[in-house]
Amino acid sequence: MTEFDSFFKSAFTVDNVIFGFDEGDLKVLLIKRGEAPYMGKWALPGYFVYPNEDLDGAANRVLEELTGLRKVYLEQVKTFGAVDRHPFGRVITVAYFSLVKINDYKLQPASIAQKAQWHPVSKVGELAFDHREILDSCLERLKSLVRLRPLGFELLPPHFTLTDLQHLYEAILETELDKRNFRKKILSMDLLVDLRQTQEGVAHRPAKLYRFDRDKYVRFQAEGFNFELKEGKRKESRRNRELAPAL
Amino acid sequence: MTEFDSFFKSAFTVDNVIFGFDEGDLKVLLIKRGEAPYMGKWALPGYFVYPNEDLDGAANRVLEELTGLRKVYLEQVKTFGAVDRHPFGRVITVAYFSLVKINDYKLQPASIAQKAQWHPVSKVGELAFDHREILDSCLERLKSLVRLRPLGFELLPPHFTLTDLQHLYEAILETELDKRNFRKKILSMDLLVDLRQTQEGVAHRPAKLYRFDRDKYVRFQAEGFNFELKEGKRKESRRNRELAPAL
DNA sequence: TCAAAAGTGTTCTTATTACACCCATGG
DNA sequence: CCATGGGTGTAATAAGAACACTTTTGA
Numbered sequence: 168m169t170e171f172d173s174f175f176k177s178a179f180t181v182d183n184v185i186f187g188f189d190e191g192d193l194k195v196l197l198i199k200r201g202e203a204p205y206m207g208k209w210a211l212p213g214y215f216v217y218p219n220e221d222l223d224g225a226a227n228r229v230l231e232e233l234t235g236l237r238k239v240y241l242e243q244v245k246t247f248g249a250v251d252r253h254p255f256g257r258v259i260t261v262a263y264f265s266l267v268k269i270n271d272y273k274l275q276p277a278s279i280a281q282k283a284q285w286h287p288v289s290k291v292g293e294l295a296f297d298h299r300e301i302l303d304s305c306l307e308r309l310k311s312l313v314r315l316r317p318l319g320f321e322l323l324p325p326h327f328t329l330t331d332l333q334h335l336y337e338a339i340l341e342t343e344l345d346k347r348n349f350r351k352k353i354l355s356m357d358l359l360v361d362l363r364q365t366q367e368g369v370a371h372r373p374a375k376l377y378r379f380d381r382d383k384y385v386r387f388q389a390e391g392f393n394f395e396l397k398e399g400k401r402k403e404s405r406r407n408r409e410l411a412p413a414l
Numbered sequence: 415m416t417e418f419d420s421f422f423k424s425a426f427t428v429d430n431v432i433f434g435f436d437e438g439d440l441k442v443l444l445i446k447r448g449e450a451p452y453m454g455k456w457a458l459p460g461y462f463v464y465p466n467e468d469l470d471g472a473a474n475r476v477l478e479e480l481t482g483l484r485k486v487y488l489e490q491v492k493t494f495g496a497v498d499r500h501p502f503g504r505v506i507t508v509a510y511f512s513l514v515k516i517n518d519y520k521l522q523p524a525s526i527a528q529k530a531q532w533h534p535v536s537k538v539g540e541l542a543f544d545h546r547e548i549l550d551s552c553l554e555r556l557k558s559l560v561r562l563r564p565l566g567f568e569l570l571p572p573h574f575t576l577t578d579l580q581h582l583y584e585a586i587l588e589t590e591l592d593k594r595n596f597r598k599k600i601l602s603m604d605l606l607v608d609l610r611q612t613q614e615g616v617a618h619r620p621a622k623l624y625r626f627d628r629d630k631y632v633r634f635q636a637e638g639f640n641f642e643l644k645e646g647k648r649k650e651s652r653r654n655r656e657l658a659p660a661l
Numbered sequence: 662t663c664a665a666a667a668g669t670g671t672t673c674t675t676a677t678t679a680c681a682c683c684c685a686t687g688g
Numbered sequence: 689c690c691a692t693g694g695g696t697g698t699a700a701t702a703a704g705a706a707c708a709c710t711t712t713t714g715a
Binding site: 220 | 421423465466468469490496508
């Protein structure tokens with residue numbers, strides 16, 4: 168194998184873009200680096216992949232060490248391998264994003280977590296390494312996936328109002344949605360359970376609470392179904408450029 | 415840096431799923447392995463990433479060494495890193511797919527290319543390593559991208575008929591399309607140029623030839639536009655599960 | 662009684678689907 | 689003159705977009 172020895176000198180890491188939703192904002196969990204390189208800069212949580220660990224395993228480990236959460240939504244997005252992206256040597260990183268219910272998040276005792284903080288995505292500036300680019304890729308992927316699959320619920324508490332849900336979509340898609348059309352669509356999908364409870368202690372008419380019916384979704388998927396969310400912009404008569412096959 | 419030395423013992427590769435379209439079939443270019451491991455098995459073209467090379471560069475190199483083609487459509491899909499996926503050690507691989515016009519493909523003199531062959535995607539069986547899984551991921555990605563962007567044209571010769579185009583979509587999407595609706599949609603997108611030529615020497619009414627207007631597409635993109643291709647199945651009144659925000 | 666957010670229907674426009682016959686050519 | 693695939697339109701249905709007022713609560 169000596170002919171290949173020279174290739175076995177690189178390392179790889181995972182970096183995890185952990186999204187949460189709170190106070191009407193999409194947020195991301197960042198860590199303030201306490202060591203070189205990029206000391207003092209905000210960075211994505213990540214670490215080297217251990218020799219006996221696969222990629223998803225490493226991403227889950229990073230997430231759990233930081234937040235204590237297991238079994239949350241996690242998706243591989245893209246791998247970044249610019250030659251000089253890491254000063255220690257050739258390090259390529261596999262970027263993941265995960266979706267957590269921000270209230271489930273408990274700061275872990277691990278020292279690294281002491282420096283973790285939620286940042287509104289819209290206010291994140293420069294980051295260490297190429298993490299800004301990684302964040303952007305994950306945001307874009309989230310935006311497109313959230314239209315195709317009911318991921319939004321991963322970010323909300325188990326009980327939520329339709330307005331919560333609408334605000335979540337508005338934050339992710341960076342758009343505004345029509346309240347009546349949104350509700351009509353969501354309810355027509357028949358994936359929400361009316362909990363027959365309402366908010367309490369709000370200074371306005373209390374909203375009904377719902378939960379996502381995951382079992383039903385799984386059943387619908389099995390029947391071959393698509394959850395799809397389209398754009399909706401039609402500012403000045405957007406031309407139709409959709410191509411629709413007619414099986 | 416000694417604390418991290420143990421991590422710098424892995425290697426990474428790129429594997430390239432090269433798609434082409436010919437005789438009504440979606441095809442993939444595979445190589446018959448002439449050495450261990452998996453000697454004699456069909457595999458995806460791929461190789462180690464050189465120390466001074468980024469990932470896209472390596473994928474382009476693999477493609478060019480094999481086919482002589484440069485500047486073809488190439489897209490990173492997913493990274494595979496199961497611990498034992500390669501017998502030589504820890505090797506993770508970044509999977510790409512590329513789209514080539516099969517007639518542009520010239521067998522290169524490189525020895526590796528001697529063993530290359532186009533296989534109809536539907537007839538590919540077991541492959542070396544985890545390459546079957548990689549192929550499946552790339553196929554799935556192609557299927558979803560082809561609905562969102564006009565990638566199909568990358569697989570056709572510069573001049574083509576509407577029937578060619580329809581057959582291409584049918585092959586990729588594994589479905590049948592209605593001829594009239596397909597043409598109506600495609601032509602309404604205003605991305606094809608009527609070349610005012612027709613086929614010659616066919617034993618039926620000759621079809622008109624078109625080309626894809628790439629410049630126009632670029633302009634439309636700049637104006638913010640979406641090329642979108644939807645499913646169209648409605649066998650027994652498929653329920654509407656699309657969620658459409660109304661900005 | 663006021664402020665604040667919840668909740669609710671209809672109309673218009675656009676997109677999607679289903680569907681059948683005549684046309685041009687080579688053999 | 690036949691076989692082959694090319695080419696064309698319309699009507700019915702479904703989805704998407706626009707839009708404003710009443711309700712319920714706490715302060």
